[in-house]
Amino acid sequence: MRRFLMLMIVLSSLSYSSKVFSVQPDEMLSDPVLELRAREISQKIRCLVCQNQPIDDSDADLAHDLRILVRERLVAGDTNDQIMKYLADRYGDYVLLSPPFKVTTLVLWLGPLFFLLGGGWVMASFYRNRKNGVPRPRARKADW
DSSP: OHHHHHHHHHHHHHHHHTTTTSSOTTTSOSSHHHHHHHHHHHTTBBOTTTSSSBTTTOOSHHHHHHHHHHHHHHHHTOOHHHHHHHHHHHHOGGGBSSOOOSGGGHHHHHHHHHHHHHHHHHHHHHHHTEETTEEOOOOOGGGO
16 A cells, blocks of 8 residues: 555655656746746647646747747747737637637537536436326337
């Protein structure tokens, strides 16, 4: 049991430390203020390979390229909003971890609600067709 607990502690510490190594030292900017802004932006951008992971935590090549692009735009003098808009224009709103609420992202925002309502409707119709907890027999063609 002790070995199992030690193994779990080691594995969990490795999984937490892997996020530290996602941003390579050669990517980092020498200006700490710009680097902090780059890290903030990178936490809001979705890795298109990993799907639901920010590029700051991803080791994918595309995430590396996006981190470099963010830093280049920062050095060029763009604001955080300009960089987010640039990436959204180039890759679509899907690249943002929190896409804006507009017509093209309506499915992203309202899709879960429709699935919830649809599931409720299915459950309600299932229980409505039951009488006293026993399912009703289905009508046969000969009974018509």
